[in-house]
């Protein structure tokens with residue numbers, strides 16, 4: 001039987017609708033407009049697309065959007081000074097520094113200079129620690145979006161075997177923490193994992209976040225498993241031009257899986273919806 005396609009685009013539109021309602025209430029009842037600042041250093045084309053899309057959707061839900069585009073050779077001290085200014089700005093409730101940063105900038109130093117209460121990415125070491133110990137934190141947007149889709153599809157995830165392929169700080173590690181928090185038995189697989197196909201074959205839930213186009217074939221998937229594809233990779237079409245594909249081979253996985261997220265239209269839209277939701281959460285916390 002063909003897999004259920006988990007429609008992240010429709011789900012994200014619902015989440016953005018809820019965020020817009022919340023924003024309208026904050027404005028009307030309290031005179032507060034949540035504000036999100038996005039900082040982009042350099043001109044990486046993919047980052048530019050993401051930042052533009054974030055800005056557009058921030059405005060669409062009625063929030064204030066501020067974009068800071070800095071030269072690729074911006075000095076670290078200047079970037080830190082900007083973050084300090086945003087930390088102290090009462091109209092800014094969320095700060096996002098688009099990653100990756102150019103090589104001369106210390107990513108950890110920069111991220112950890114953001115006020116943890118405004119760290120809507122959930123990358124600050126304080127938020128990472130809070131998440132790891134099961135305390136209230138800002139939760140990274142991509143894994144949060146994945147978790148929301150999994151809960152929506154399954155209800156409880158308790159006792160399920162989950163494999164997260166990829167160990168990045170942005171997706172793999174926080175995803176594993178969230179699944180553990182929902183009482184899954186979690187394995188984090190990565191490039192050094194021995195016998196990856198066998199590890200993946202045991203999983204009721206597979207989250208693929210490796211950044212390698214169509215790496216996971218249907219033959220690795222346990223029949224009926226749920227496949228969440230975090231990858232966004234551009235590949236050449238045989239007939240010319242390019243197209244976006246995920247980290248799993250969609251056609252073969254969809255024949256075996258019970259449910260699967262498409263690329264595009266799966267995890268991607270949920271990431272931005274969760275960023276907007278995190279900004280509203282940060283705004284509400286800042287205003288008691």
Ligand code: GUN
Pocket residue numbers: 096097098099100121141142170
């Ligand atoms: N680059 C790729 N994904 C992300 C993300 O979720 N947040 C930030 N800040 N940069 C990214």
